Amino acid sequence: MRRWENTVYKLVDYLVAILAWYLFIQYLNANNYFQPTYNVNKLYKIGLLIVPFIWFIIFTLFEQYNDVYRLSRWSVFSRTLLLSLVGCILFVLLLMANRAINFENRVLEAIFRYFMIYFGLLIFWKMSFLSFISSRIKNGVVGFNTLIIGGDQRAVELYNDITSLKYSLGNKFKGFIHSNGGRTNELIQFIPQLGGLADMKRVIEEENIEDVIIAIESTEHEKLKSILDDLYEYENSVLIRIIPDMYDILLGSVKMNHVYGAILLEINQEMMPKWQIFIKRIMDLSVSIIMLIILSPFILYIVLRTKFSSPGPILYEQERIGQNGKPFQIYKFRSMYTNAEDKGPQLSSDEDPRITSWGSVMRKWRLDELPQFINVLKGDMALVGPRPERRFFIEKIMARAPHYKHLLKVRPGITSWGQVKFGYASTIEEMLQRLKYDLLYIENRSLGLDIKILFYTIWVLFQGKGK
Structure with missing residues (x-):
């Protein structure tokens, strides 16, 4: 886990919330929303303690602070847009309970102003930072320790597909483990063999594996189920993907995050957000x-x-x-x-x-x-x-x-x-x-x-x- 990037990502989000609140209060004050005797400075200080913290909780609950190297810019943009809009509406509605603030017929205007300030600052920061992260991955500066399960021709084709991409997806292949008892290990000409299925947990821990790609036939249901059973304890630390068949693609199970990426189906064993x-x-x-x-x-x-x-x-x-x-x-x-x-x-x-x-x-x-x-x-x-x-x-x-x-x-x-x-x-x-x-x-x-x-x-x- 690359900790400093995640810490910076959260910290600047928090600072953006503080800045947006300050600018919003200044806008309300400049446009005569407050009664002349109202202590605007007190509202500002209370908001500094509460508002950024609530924004942080909202984005945390909606899983926007996972590993930044795993975040899709489009997904972040769409979720930030929705959460910012809903959050701004709620904050303005809460302010309406304060009788010293005169919204009259300007409620929608206040919501729009707060949304434009907060969302504008936040999305500019997020897109800039995630573009920086994306460039580090594409240029091979950082990556994810990757293990392939399977060693036959299907695994070789997958390996070649990923390594021949114009831009790196960040996979740093540490090796593979065979899933067929060692009968066919064609992948060994490209990356080292680290053992068999019985060695999977040991390999994941010793090699600090972050990505596991299962390159066996999706029709091998019992073997696939057994592998997933063994991997379930790593669901919070390891990204697990399999090569889909045409049936999975037609069902819409395969979601593409990278236009130039290999076709892989992510296994999400945690179903509840x-x-x-x-x-x-x-x-x-x-x-x-x-x-x-x-x-x-x-x-x-x-x-x-x-x-x-x-x-x-x-x-x-x-x-x-x-x-x-x-x-x-x-x-x-x-x-x-x-x-x-x-x-x-x-x-x-x-x-x-x-x-x-x-x-x-x-x-x-x-x-x-x-x-x-x-x-x-x-x-x-x-x-x-x-x-x-x-x-x-x-x-x-x-x-x-x-x-x-x-x-x-x-x-x-x-x-x-x-x-x-x-x-x-x-x-x-x-x-x-x-x-x-x-x-x-x-x-x-x-x-x-x-x-x-x-x-x-x-x-x-x-x-x-x-x-």
Whole structure:
């Protein structure tokens, strides 16, 4: 990661926001927007502390401060245009709440002036800096340590396509690893062979790989899936691309950022944008706090019923595996007799003798899950996400379905697509069947889908389909 360029990019953006705010306040003052007795200097100073910071947060949430060497000028221009327009509208609307500022019929004029000042300064800076960055890449001054997976004729053609381009794309090939057991390694005449698929992680770390290009046949689905499974832990540090086939191109999956670039399909394993992740977390916290407050009298009733239903604690704590494989303690209202798992971990079933009579009522309406709102507040869980499991069962699932580890990329949830579509699982086989729904959720994550799952969950709760 080239740190100084990213630091300069962010810092100058911040300074541009300060300058634009100063010029905008000067414009308002010169055009008699303020009442004569109003302290304009105070507004200016308050804005200096708040406005640039808010602009920084907005651009961060919309992923405009990723590695500057990966940014497309056209993408930056279009997003900066949109974000600047929306932001300027919001800031002027906030200023309208101040009765000492007289906008009258000049609101649109004020928005336009602020937008022209801020966007004009910002886009001039961004395009100038990104053009400088682009020239460094094209001239080979900087580049990305690149690894090719595959060594046959397909890989050779890709290598020749990239190295014969008029302008460099920044790929500095460190070598390749074979994907066919070493049977055909035609690429070795151009770059060194660094091992096989078993050596992939070692090579990525030792060679500080930033780009991985998978040059195998896209029809080799199992091999491709296995490679992507092994690469998922590097999704935030390594750009992963494959050679598309004609079907991918016709589907519109291939997006070109460089007119003279090689045709490659970028694999993006993080489907939800940062701004949606931020809003999702705010929604998780808000809903959890509201539900705990609204349901507090009912929760007190559940506490008393649980206390007197059978001997034992009110809350049941159990270790589950969360995001990135981190263990945490999940909270539930106790629905089983104490020492229910003396014989080892077991999945519950419809006629489970370990469940108390009150526990069966709670499970039917999923009331035992209410304490998990506390897990959400602690950051261990989300409202929506794959259900967390114990390490014992995860190991059993992973032995048969290694791609289960993709579920660990996100926070587990109180409810999930798998929970809504399939329900609770009583066996490993049922957990494997439910897995496909949770994998679909991971690949299609969005705020809209989360809200849809929450509504379906409410419907399931009213039907009393828990167990």
